[in-house]
Amino acid sequence: MVWAWQLWLSPRPPHRSITATQSSFTATGNSARYDVLTVPDGLWGVRETHYIDNPRVKAGESGPPLHLHLLQDEYFQVEQGVLGVILDGKEHVITKDDGILCVGIGSRHRFWSHQSAKESLVFRAWADPCKDIDHILDVNFLRNIAGYLADCHAAGLAPSMFQLMLFYYDASSLLCPPFLDWMPLWLLTFVHYVLAVWIGAKFLGYKPAYPEYTAKPRTD
Template sequence: MVWAWQLRLSPRPRRRTANTSQESFITSGNAALYETVSKPGGLWAIKEMHYVENPVVKAGLSGPPLHIHLRQDEYFKVEQGTLGIITDGVEHVLTNDDAVLFIPAGTRHRFWSHKSASENLVFSAWAYPCKDRDHIIDVNFLRNAVGYLADCEKNGLQPSLFQLTLFFHNASSLLSPEICDWMPIWLLIWIHIAGAWIAETMLGYERCYPEYTK
């Protein structure tokens, strides 16, 4: 239950748009389409399409901010278009001619549709390990984060950094904006622990929501 004072202190969407019945779901600003892809052995991948004519994509903002996964490696394979990726300050530009890009756990990274692109960006991304563990990046993390941000946009609300911190903390990941480049990972971890505690205990946010969680 969320109390009135929590809503005043940190507004949130009153109604959440269920996305659990859909194998694909669209991000805020209609910038990108995410499609879940099942792989052998219970594994999964996300196939993303970023629409090159969308203003959010043109601005290089259709991907996530700089972040770190603590317990999982991540992989990217481009099928169409041009993908820009920064890993620990080094920029990569990938097309379908390039091999799978491996990003080890603990790497600061972000990705977007590169400014040189002339067509929609389509790529697959997956994390490993991706099952039989708690507190890792999985499809439900993506559904919760994308669903929450889209509902904030629909309701004209600024997304809460505390809610986003709680999502990332619950998935053993860290937000690491450029202003925090100087921070060691151990300090970022403690900041996320504190932020997640405030989000859940004081502000009444949740780690996941039934409307977004499959």
């Protein structure tokens, strides 16, 4: 239950779109589509399509902000278009001819459709360990953050940094905004814990996941 004073301090969308049962879901302003891939042996993957004619894609805003993962390597393989990647302060331009890009644990990175592209960006992404266990980057993390951001956009609300940090922290990941870039990893982790758990969850009443966005865990 969210109290009126919590809504006053930190407004949130009046309703959440139900996307939990959908095999694909969209990003803010329909700038990108996420298709959940069925992979053998209980692994997961996602194919992202970033539409070149969308204003957010043209502006390089369809990808996530700078962040890192504490427990997983992340992998990208371009199928079409051009993927721009910032990896530990260096920019890379990736096409399908470059094979699989591995972003290691602790590497600060972000990605977007590169401005040199002549067509929509399509790539596959996955992370290790890929199985559905708690508190790692998985499809439900992507569903929750995409659903929340899309609902905020539709309602004309600015997303809450505390909610975003809680999503990331619960997935053993950290945001790396410029004003925190100087922090060593241990301090950045502690700051996320305070802002995400103590302020975001305990004080403001945010959740690390919502049933409207979250697919049911597999039972097989």
